[in-house]
Amino acid sequence: MSAPQPAKSAPQRIVLEGRYARLEPLDSKHAADLHAVSTMPGGAERYRWLFTGAPESVEEMETRIEQGKAVSDPSYVAVIDRASGRAVGQQGWMRIRPEHGSIEIGGIYWGLPMARTPLATEALFLFARHAFDELGYRRFEWKCNNRNEPSKAAATRFGFQFEGVFRQDMIIKGEGRDTAWFSIIDGEWPAMRAEYERWLSPDNFDADGVQKSKLRTR
Template identity: 40%
Template sequence: MTWSEHPVLSGRHVRLEPLTPEHAPGLLEAGADPGIWAWLSVRQPADLGEAETMVKNALADPDRRPWAQIDVASGRVAGTTSYYQVVAKHRILSIGHTWIGADFQRTALNTESKFLLLHNAFEDWGAQRVAWETDNRNLRSQRAIERLGALREGVLRAHRIRPDGTTRDTVLYSMTDAEWPGARARLLARLG
């Protein structure tokens, strides 16, 4: 598999499908809880037109490979996630632009989604490093990234502008190919 591919990734709990405009209605429904959007770099879509624009913008970003997260049991769109900052020459990428609907939080869906992305990055593509970035105030996201086995590297100060215009510091995490086997075993154990 090459670094230019954008495959469907399937597990027992989640199927990651390359994002298409057809996912917009499901994303609008999954994103109905305003709490989901507190730390994201985009605002909550108010209607189908805004959801379609959100999808269009994700697909137009040349630095991003977005997926829709589909709950296998119900067939519903649960949220979205992406690879971004993909640099094949250096065998590095980031995982982010991730959110899941309230109905799917604290389920195996997010853990398995990250497992599938990490497995693809390290085992299919031969990545040497996967990174995550999150708002310094988003403690829930930081704990979730740490549960994956990623290591906190530091804080990028005044790194981004939030949708409300305030300045965001970003916490940076990473996992290397040497750390993946241990993280893989722990994630598989969590998934049962």
């Protein structure tokens, strides 16, 4: 058995292109779109489990983005809907440890325009493919508040394996957080990559954009 190898590097601020989504390094130019998505009816509710609440203005969104650009971990991207050209969500690289070949997707805000579309699945897939296939990571993590049932269900759908709960792990917005841990490792990825590619194929969607078959990662 060969010795485990570190990843090539931390992710760089590059564009990742998909069929439905494009991931761009988060920048002030995305602030107006993200504010609009965050403040549409129901949009603010999606901040329930994040470290911050919904931005109250475009200027506040711009400030958050500029502050985020000043650090390398976490490193955020905007999720662009290629059909409209608008930013409809954001996600980040976190707990970036190339020396151990381990990295996390986190800080996820997938806005309501992404619901019931291939955008979220492809946004996750683009991160995973870049981490495993291009940067050589061994481990891809997903973590969330253990009370966040939609996030845990999403992790399971995407093929992450549940690893356990860190009790009293954090205090977020004045509340205690038990953190649920999930991961995908490199040995699992080739079969999962093929399934993602099958599911994301245009052949899997009807004329109204409805999936013909579910993602089968288990």
